[in-house]
Amino acid sequence: xxxxxxxxxxxxxxxxxxxxxxxxxxxxxxxxxxxxxxxxxxxxxxxxxxxxxxxxxxxxxxxxxxxxxxxxxxxxxxxxxxxxxxxxxxxxxxxxxxxxxxxxxxxxxxxxxxxxxxxxxxxxxxxxxxxxxxxxxxxxxxxxxxxxxxxxxxxxxxxxxxxxxxxxxxxxxxxxxxxxxxxxxxxxxxxxxxxxxxxxxxxxxxxxxxxxxxxxxxxxxxxxxxxxxxxxxxxxxxxxxxxxxxxxxxxxxxxxxxxxxxxxxxxxxxxxxxxxxxxxxxxxxxxxxxxxxxxxxxxxxxxxxxxxxxxxxxxxxxxxxxxxxxxxxxxxxxxxxxxxxxxxxxxxxxxxxxxxxxxxxxxxxxxxxxxxxxxxxxxxxxxxxxxxxx
Amino acid sequence: xxxxxxxxxxxxxxxxxxxxxxxxxxxxxxxxxxxxxxxxxxxxxxxxxxxxxxxxxxxxxxxxxxxxxxxxxxxxxxxxxxxxxxxxxxxxxxxxxxxxxxxxxxxxxxxxxxxxxxxxxxxxxxxxxxxxxxxxxxxxxxxxxxxxxxxxxxxxxxxxxxxxxxxxxxxxxxxxxxxxxxxxxxxxxxxxxxxxxxxxxxxxxxxxxxxxxxxxxxxxxxxxxxxxxxxxxxxxxxxxxxxxxxxxxxxxxxxxxxxxxxxxxxxxxxxxxxxxxxxxxxxxxxxxxxxxxxxxxxxxxxxxxxxxxxxxxxxxxxxxxxxxxxxxxxxxxxxxxxxxxxxxxxxxxxxxxxxxxxxxxxxxxxxxxxxxxxxxxxxxxxxxxxxxxxxxxxxxxxxxxxxxxxxxxxxxxxxxxxxxxxxxxxxxxxxxxxxxxxxxxxxxxxxxxxxxxxxxxxxxxxxxxxxxxxxxxxxxxxxxxxxxxxxxxxxxxxxxxxxxxxxxxxxxxxxxxxxxxxxxxxxxxxxxxxx
Numbered sequence: 001x002x003x004x005x006x007x008x009x010x011x012x013x014x015x016x017x018x019x020x021x022x023x024x025x026x027x028x029x030x031x032x033x034x035x036x037x038x039x040x041x042x043x044x045x046x047x048x049x050x051x052x053x054x055x056x057x058x059x060x061x062x063x064x065x066x067x068x069x070x071x072x073x074x075x076x077x078x079x080x081x082x083x084x085x086x087x088x089x090x091x092x093x094x095x096x097x098x099x100x101x102x103x104x105x106x107x108x109x110x111x112x113x114x115x116x117x118x119x120x121x122x123x124x125x126x127x128x129x130x131x132x133x134x135x136x137x138x139x140x141x142x143x144x145x146x147x148x149x150x151x152x153x154x155x156x157x158x159x160x161x162x163x164x165x166x167x168x169x170x171x172x173x174x175x176x177x178x179x180x181x182x183x184x185x186x187x188x189x190x191x192x193x194x195x196x197x198x199x200x201x202x203x204x205x206x207x208x209x210x211x212x213x214x215x216x217x218x219x220x221x222x223x224x225x226x227x228x229x230x231x232x233x234x235x236x237x238x239x240x241x242x243x244x245x246x247x248x249x250x251x252x253x254x255x256x257x258x259x260x261x262x263x264x265x266x267x268x269x270x271x272x273x274x275x276x277x278x279x280x281x282x283x284x285x286x287x288x289x290x291x292x293x294x295x296x297x298x299x300x301x302x303x304x305x306x307x308x309x310x311x312x313x314x315x316x317x318x319x320x321x322x323x324x325x326x327x328x329x330x331x332x333x334x335x336x337x338x339x340x341x342x343x344x345x346x347x348x349x350x351x352x353x354x355x356x357x358x359x360x361x362x363x364x365x366x367x368x369x370x371x372x373x374x375x376x377x378x379x380x381x382x383x384x385x386x387x388x389x390x
Numbered sequence: 391x392x393x394x395x396x397x398x399x400x401x402x403x404x405x406x407x408x409x410x411x412x413x414x415x416x417x418x419x420x421x422x423x424x425x426x427x428x429x430x431x432x433x434x435x436x437x438x439x440x441x442x443x444x445x446x447x448x449x450x451x452x453x454x455x456x457x458x459x460x461x462x463x464x465x466x467x468x469x470x471x472x473x474x475x476x477x478x479x480x481x482x483x484x485x486x487x488x489x490x491x492x493x494x495x496x497x498x499x500x501x502x503x504x505x506x507x508x509x510x511x512x513x514x515x516x517x518x519x520x521x522x523x524x525x526x527x528x529x530x531x532x533x534x535x536x537x538x539x540x541x542x543x544x545x546x547x548x549x550x551x552x553x554x555x556x557x558x559x560x561x562x563x564x565x566x567x568x569x570x571x572x573x574x575x576x577x578x579x580x581x582x583x584x585x586x587x588x589x590x591x592x593x594x595x596x597x598x599x600x601x602x603x604x605x606x607x608x609x610x611x612x613x614x615x616x617x618x619x620x621x622x623x624x625x626x627x628x629x630x631x632x633x634x635x636x637x638x639x640x641x642x643x644x645x646x647x648x649x650x651x652x653x654x655x656x657x658x659x660x661x662x663x664x665x666x667x668x669x670x671x672x673x674x675x676x677x678x679x680x681x682x683x684x685x686x687x688x689x690x691x692x693x694x695x696x697x698x699x700x701x702x703x704x705x706x707x708x709x710x711x712x713x714x715x716x717x718x719x720x721x722x723x724x725x726x727x728x729x730x731x732x733x734x735x736x737x738x739x740x741x742x743x744x745x746x747x748x749x750x751x752x753x754x755x756x757x758x759x760x761x762x763x764x765x766x767x768x769x770x771x772x773x774x775x776x777x778x779x780x781x782x783x784x785x786x787x788x789x790x791x792x793x794x795x796x797x798x799x800x801x802x803x804x805x806x807x808x809x810x811x812x813x814x815x816x817x818x819x820x821x822x823x824x825x826x827x828x829x830x831x832x833x834x835x836x837x838x839x840x841x842x843x844x845x846x847x848x849x850x851x852x853x854x855x856x857x858x859x860x861x862x863x864x865x866x867x868x869x870x871x872x873x874x875x876x877x878x879x880x881x882x883x884x885x886x887x888x889x890x891x892x893x894x895x896x897x898x899x900x901x902x903x904x905x906x907x908x909x910x911x912x913x914x915x916x917x918x919x920x921x
Contacts, residue, residue: 026852033853037841040773051769055840058767062760069731070753076734077741077749082671088738088897092673097732098725102679105724109717112767117710119769124706167849168456182455183851202703207543208636210701210776214842219772221702223637224542225630228703243851245776245844246701247536249543250463253847 031215031258032184032241041214044236044261048217050119058112065108123217126231129199131192137202137209137222137244140251144190147201151271154278160254161185167254183253184241189260191274192234193267199231210246213259221246234261283358285382291365294379298366301359305351314371321347325371334377337364338388352389357382410911420512421505422911423490428807429512430487435876437479437519438793442869444472449831449865455852465848466534467550471522473537474554477654478561479519481792485657486511486568488799489596491807493572495902495909496590498581498918503574504567511567514560521557525550536846538647541628541639544617551621555614562607569600569607576600581901583920587681590900591674594681595660598688602649602656605692610646613639637702644695652691654788656684658755658795659726662748664900665802666730669745670737671897676729683722683729690719700768701775709768716766720759727756742895743817747798750825751791758786761836776846779839785832797824797875802898804883805890809908812883820879823871830864 028034033041043049080086131149135142146154162183168174179185192198202211202222212219213232220230234240242257262270289297302310310316314325324330329337341360344350351360361382368375411419420426447468451459460468490508494501502508525532530548533539544551576597580589589597616627617639626632628639659680667674674680696704696712730752739745761783765771774780797820805811834857839845843854850858893903901920905913 026855029851029853033841033843033851035853036837036856037853038837040840041842047769048773051773054767055764055770055773058764058770062763066756066760069727069756073731073734073749073752076731076737077739080670080734080737080739082738082740086736086738088671089736090672091675091736092733093676093678098676098679101728102721102725105721106718109720109763110714112763113714113717116713116767116769120709120713121706123769123772124709166456168458170457170460174456178455178852181851183849207546208540214773217769217773219701219775223630223702226635226637230703242842243844243847247466247540247543247776247846249546250461250466250534252466253462253844253849 026178027180029181029184029241031239032181043217044215044234044238044240045217045232046235047119047123047232048215050122051217054116054119057115061108061112123230126199126229128197129231130196132199132201133190133192134201134203134227135190135211135222137204137206137211137248137255139206139249140244140255142186142209142211142244142255142257143205144188149196150193150267151274154271154274156188156274158186158188158190158258160256161187162254181241184243184256184258186256186258189239189258191260191262191267191270193264194234194237194261196264197231197233199229201227201229203227207248208246209244209248209255211242211257212245213240213242213257215240216259219245234259237261237263279356283356283382285357285386287358288381288383289358289361289365289379291369291379294362294365295369297358298362298364301355301363302366305355306363309347314367314373324367325373327373330367330373331375334364334368334375334380334384335388337367338380338385342385342388357385357389360385418513419509421501421509423494423502423505423508424807424909424911426502426508426512427487427489427491430483430490430515433512433515433519434480434484434487437475437483438872439876440523441472441475441480442872444468444475446865446869448472449862451848452850452858453862454859455850455855457849460848462848463534464531466536466846467526467532469846470534470536470539470554471526471532474522474558475519476788477537477650478558479515479522481654481788481796482561482565483515484796485596485599485654485792486565488592488657488661488796488803489568489572492803492902493575493593493596494579495806495905495913496593496900497576497579497584498901498914498920499575499579500912500914500917502571503579504571507567508571511564511571514564514567518557518560518564521553521560525553525557528553538640538643539614539617540643541617541620541636545621545629552618555618558614559611562611565603566607569603572596572600573604581914581917581920587678588920590660591663591677591680592657592660595656595663595684598684599653599656602653602688602691606646606649606653609642610650613642613646616642637699640699640702641696644698645692647698648695649688649691651784651787652687654792655755656688658751658792659684661795661799661802662730662751663726665744665748665798666733666752668802668895668898669742669748670734670739672733672737674729675732675735676725679725680729683725686722687719690715690722694719697766697768697771700771713766713768717763720763720766723759727752727759738897740896742801742814743812743821744798744802744895746818746821747794747801750821751794751798754790754794754825754828755787758783758791761786774839776844777839778835778843778845781845782832782835782839785835789832790828794824797821800880802895803902804880805894806902806905806907806909808884809890810883810885810887811890811894812879813887816874816878816882820871820875823874824868827864827867827871831861831868832864834858834860 026035040052043052132147134145134147141157141159143157146152165176166174166178202220204222204224209222216232218230218232220228240259244255309321310324316323342352361380364380368378528549531550533547533551533554535544576593619625620627626634628634628636694716697716801817838854838857843850890907892906
C-alpha cells in the first residue's frame with residue numbers, strides 16, 4: 001500500500017520532470033513526511049510500531065461504532081419523518097437500555113486502554129541504555145552532548161541548514177528552489193548506531209521546546225531548569241527527521257531535528273572523526289604563540305587546575321605541595337617541567353589526559369614568567385609538549 | 391407582608407412609566423435580561439468575526455510554504471489572539487447571551503436575580519476586548535505565547551502580554567459574576583411547580599456549567615497573576631533559576647483549561663437537547679440520565695487535566711491514571727449521543743434549520759469526540775501532541791460543537807427574540823455551506839497531524855502543501871458563510887419578515903413558548919404555574 005503510494009508519487013514527479021516541469025516538484029522527504037501523507041510515518045522503532053498498530057486499532061473500533069450509531073441515526077432520519085407520515089412514538093426512557101449503553105462503552109474503553117498500558121510502561125523504561133545523549137533546546141537550535149557510552153564527550157550544536165533564500169520573507173521572493181528536505185535539514189545531525197538503546201535526556205536553556213522524531217514514536221518536552229528523559233532503539237539504518245513541537249518563539253518552525261541511524265562500524269568511524277574534529281577545533285598544537293598570549297591563557301589554566309595546591313602566590317604549602325615561586329625546576333631546563341606535568345611526580349598528578357598540549361604549554365609558560373620567576377627558557381610552545389608526549 | 395404588596399404595586403407603576411428606555415441609556419444602563427442577552431450576543435458575534443479574520447490571516451500565510459505575508463513573530467500573535475478571542479470573546483459570551491435570554495423565559499422568572507450585576511458583567515467585556523485588540527499596537531505587538539500562555543515563553547513577551555493578562559482577569563471576573571447570577575436565578579426563581587428534575591435541559595447544563603466556571607476561573611486568574619508577578623515583581627513561580635517550575639504553570643493552567651472545555655460544550659449539549667425533541671415531536675429520551683451524564687462529565691473534567699501534558703514527562707503511574715480517567719469521560723458523552731439518537735428514533739421528524747444544525751452538531755461533534763478518545767491513549771497522544779491532529783480535534787468539538795449549537799439555538803429561539811421568522815432557504819444554505827466548508831477546512835488537518843506537521847508553525851515542509859491549500863480554501867469559504875449568516879439571515883429577520891407565532895415550532899415545549907413573539911420587554915411578572 002505504502003509502496004504503491006510512494007511509487008505513484010514517484011511516477012508523478014517523474015512524469016512532471018519528463019514534461020519539463022521545474023525541478024521544485026515536491027517529492028517525499030527521506031525519513032520525513034511523504035507528499036500528501038495520510039497516516040503516521042513509517043515506524044522505525046518497536047515503540048513507533050506499537051503506536052502505529054494502536055492507532056489502527058482505535059481507528060477501526062471508532063469507525064465501527066461511528067457507522068453503527070450513525071447508521072441508526074440516518075435510518076431514523078430517512079424513515080421517521082413527518083413528511084412520510086410517520087407518527088411519533090411516546091416512549092422516553094428505559095432503564096435497561098440506559099444501563100446497557102453505559103456499561104458496554106465502559107467495557108470498550110477499558111479494552112482500548114489495556115493494550116496501550118503496556119506501551120506506556122515500555123515508553124517510560126529508560127534503563128540500561130547503551131548511549132546517553134543530552135539534548136538542550138535553545139532559541140532556536142538544538143545542542144547535543146554525548147554523555148555516556150561510545151562517543152562520550154562529543155558535543156555540538158545543530159541548526160537549520162535550509163538557507164533563508166529558500167524560505168523568503170514577506171515581500172521577498174525566495175531566490176533558490178526548495179530542496180526535498182526543506183525545513184527538515186540541519187548542519188550537524190545526531191548520529192547513533194542501529195539497534196542500540198539510546199537514552200535522550202532533554203533540557204532547555206530559555207523556554208520550553210520539545211524534541212521529537214515521529215518515525216521513532218518519541219516526543220519529550222525540553223524544560224528549562226529540569227531534565228526529563230526518553231529513549232529509542234532504531235531498528236533500521238537511515239536518516240529520520242522531526243521538528244520542534246512546543247511553541248518557543250518566533251523561529252519555532254525553524255529548528256528541526258535530524259537523527260542519522262548508522263551501522264555500528266560506521267558509528268565507530270563517525271565517533272573517531274568527530275573526536276578528532278573536536279580536538280582539532282579545540283586547539284591546533286602546531287600554532288606558534290607569543291609569551292604574552294600563553295601567559296594569559298596559562299593564568300586561566302592555573303586558576304582552574306593548579307591553584308588549589310600550588311596557591312595563587314605560587315608558594316605552595318610547605319611540607320605538602322611544592323613551591324613554584326623560585327623553584328629550580330620552573331626556572332631550569334624546560335624539558336624536565338614538561339615531563340612532570342605530563343607524567344606527574346609524587347603528589348603531582350599526570351595531566352596528559354586532562355589538559356591539551358596548548359593548555360600545558362600555556363600553564364608552564366605562565367609559571368616561568370610569574371611571581372619572582374625569570375627563567376632563561378621562558379616560553380614553551382604546544383608543539384614541544386606534543387613532541388614530549390611521544 | 392402588606393408592605394411587600396404595596397412595594398410591588400409601586401414597582402409596577404414605576405416600571406411602566408419608564409418602560410423601554412431609549413437611546414444609549416437603554417443599553418448602557420441595561421438591567422433587562424433580554425437586552426443584556428442581546429448585548430452579549432452582538433458582542434460575541436463581533437468577536438467571532440474578529441477572531442475569524444485573524445484565522446484567515448493564519449490560513450493565508452499557510453496557503454503555501456515559505457514566508458509570504460508576515461514575519462513568524464506576527465504569525466504567532468495571530469494564533470495566540472485567535473485562540474484567546476474565540477474562547478473568551480466569542481464562544482463563552484455567546485452562551486452567556488443565550489443564558490440571559492432563555493433561562494428566565496424557560497423557568498418562568500421575571501428577570502435574572504441580580505439585574506445590576508448582570509449589567510456590570512456585560513460591560514466588563516468590551517474593555518477586555520479593547521485591551522486584547524489594542525495589544526496589537528503596543529511595542530512588540532500582542533502576546534505570541536499561544537492562547538495557553540505557557541511560562542516561561544510568556545515571561546519573554548512585551549507589554550502586549552500584560553494587556554492580555556488584564557483582559558483575561560476582567561473577563562474572568564465577568565464570567566464569575568455571570569455564573570453567580572445564573573445559579574441564583576435557577577435555584578431561587580423557578581416558577582411554582584418546576585422542580586429541578588422538571589427543568590429544561592438548557593437550564594440544567596448551564597447550572598452545572600456555572601458551577602464549573604466558579605470553580606476554575608479563579609484558578610486561571612491565579613496562574614496568570616503568577617505570570618504577571620514573575621514578569622514584573624521578581625517572583626520565580628515558573629522560573630527554575632529561582633526555584634520555580636515551568637511545568638507547574640501547565641498544571642495550574644490545565645486544571646482550569648480542561649473544565650473550560652466543558653464550559654464551552656455543556657450549554658451546547660443543553661441547546662441540542664431542547665431542539666432534537668422539538669423537531670422529533672417526541673420527549674427527550676432519558677432526561678434523568680442526561681442530567682446525570684452532564685454532572686458526571688463536569689466532575690470527571692477535574693481529574694483529567696494532565697492529558698494535555700503527557701509529553702512533559704510525568705511518572706508512568708500518572709500517565710496511566712490520566713489516560714484511564716480521560717477515556718472514562720467518553721462514557722457519559724456517549725450516553726448523551728445515544729439519548730439524542732433514541733429521541734429521534736420513531737419520532738416524526740422535520741428538518742428546519744435548527745434541527746439541521748442540531749443533527750449536524752451530533753454528527754460532526756461525535757467525530758471530534760472520537761479523535762478525543764484516540765488522543766486519550768497516551769502513546770498515540772505522545773505521537774500526536776502539538777500536531778495538526780490536535781488542531782483538527784478541538785476545532786471539531788469547538789466549531790462543529792459549540793458554534794454549530796449556537797447557530798442551532800439562534801434559529802430555534804431567534805423568532806422569539808425578533809418576532810420574525812428567518813428565511814428558511816437561507817438558513818439551509820447557511821447550514822450546508824457551513825458544514826461543507828467546515829469539513830474542507832478541518833478534515834485534512836487530521837492527515838497533516840498524523841504525518842507529523844507541528845501546530846503553531848508559520849512555515850512548513852513542502853510535503854504538507856496540498857492539504858494546507860485545501861484547508862485554506864475551506865477556511866475562506868467558512869468565513870464567507872458566516873458573513874452570509876449575518877447579512878442574509880440575521881439582519882433581515884430583525885428588520886421584518888413573516889411574523890413569528892408565540893410557538894413557531896409544532897413540537898416545541900416549555901414556558902418560553904407561552905409568551906408572545908417577540909417576547910415583551912417584561913415577561914412573567916406574575917409567575918406562571920408549571921404543569
